[in-house]
Amino acid sequence: MSPTQLRSAAAVLVLAIAVIAAAAHRGPVDSAAAGAAGAGPAKTVEVPGPFVPADAGPSMPEVDSLGTRHLTGRAGKTVALTFDDGPHPGQTPQVLRILRDYDVTATFCVVEPNVRRHQDLVREIVADGHTLCNHTVSHDSRLPERPAGRIDDEIGTVVRAIDDVVPEAAVPFFRAPGGNFAANVNAVADGYGEQPLGWSIDPEDWRDQTTRRIRDEVIQRMHPGAVVLLHDGGGDRSATIAALPRIIETVRAAGYEFVVPRA
Numbered sequence: 169m170s171p172t173q174l175r176s177a178a179a180v181l182v183l184a185i186a187v188i189a190a191a192a193h194r195g196p197v198d199s200a201a202a203g204a205a206g207a208g209p210a211k212t213v214e215v216p217g218p219f220v221p222a223d224a225g226p227s228m229p230e231v232d233s234l235g236t237r238h239l240t241g242r243a244g245k246t247v248a249l250t251f252d253d254g255p256h257p258g259q260t261p262q263v264l265r266i267l268r269d270y271d272v273t274a275t276f277c278v279v280e281p282n283v284r285r286h287q288d289l290v291r292e293i294v295a296d297g298h299t300l301c302n303h304t305v306s307h308d309s310r311l312p313e314r315p316a317g318r319i320d321d322e323i324g325t326v327v328r329a330i331d332d333v334v335p336e337a338a339v340p341f342f343r344a345p346g347g348n349f350a351a352n353v354n355a356v357a358d359g360y361g362e363q364p365l366g367w368s369i370d371p372e373d374w375r376d377q378t379t380r381r382i383r384d385e386v387i388q389r390m391h392p393g394a395v396v397l398l399h400d401g402g403g404d405r406s407a408t409i410a411a412l413p414r415i416i417e418t419v420r421a422a423g424y425e426f427v428v429p430r431a
């Protein structure tokens with residue numbers, strides 16, 4: 169055999185194995201589906217959506233019994249995007265660029281080590297008209313169990329770090345790590361003039377979700393006054409960043425205005 173014949177023979181053999189393997193794997197359900205679909209190639213159907221629900225109401229109180237705000241507190245169809253765990257040198261600039269392109273203002277819940285490390289990004293967040301939120305030093309999700317002095321340190325150190333970088337900027341919000349708000353933690357935040365800020369929509373983008381899943385979760389659960397929990401730091405947030413333009417376009421097309429929550 170010539171090399172060409174050899175390659176042809178090999179190709180035929182591979183094809184034959186593939187056909188046999190496919191036949192062996194085809195169960196009764198597959199056969200029925202193949203019959204119903206006909207002999208032609210499957211058509212790609214463009215699925216419209218996802219859609220913003222037309223008649224959705226808020227799913228939780230505006231401010232809960234601990235004083236944590238979960239809704240924007242602004243009238244009409246409003247939504248607040250919040251980004252946690254940054255600033256991140258690779259990801260926050262991408263988020264900022266998208267927000268700038270769409271003229272959207274958002275809230276950034278920053279942790280102290282990243283404030284110290286990425287001071288230019290903190291300045292850029294403020295210069296772009298976004299709002300800062302205190303997300304503690306060490307992101308300890310068991311903060312309510314810690315001694316009072318430690319809680320004060322976790323929150324107060326961020327206040328001082330932000331003041332060093334952007335003394336003109338207000339920090340009107342506090343977000344407990346892991347959403348673990350409690351009376352003792354909220355009281356310390358109050359003492360620094362920070363409103364505890366929860367959320368009403370969590371697409372769990374920290375859980376290695378796909379872009380599509382993040383996008384659909386946010387859009388399909390949208391409601392007036394929504395506060396959306398997203399992340400620009402703390403891990404690979406490329407799926408969040410990729411989902412962002414479509415979320416903004418779809419929600420805005422449904423009549424929503426992007427706001428910062430009431431402090």
Ligand SMILES: [Zn+2]
Binds near residue numbers: 345
């Ligand atoms: Zn966080």
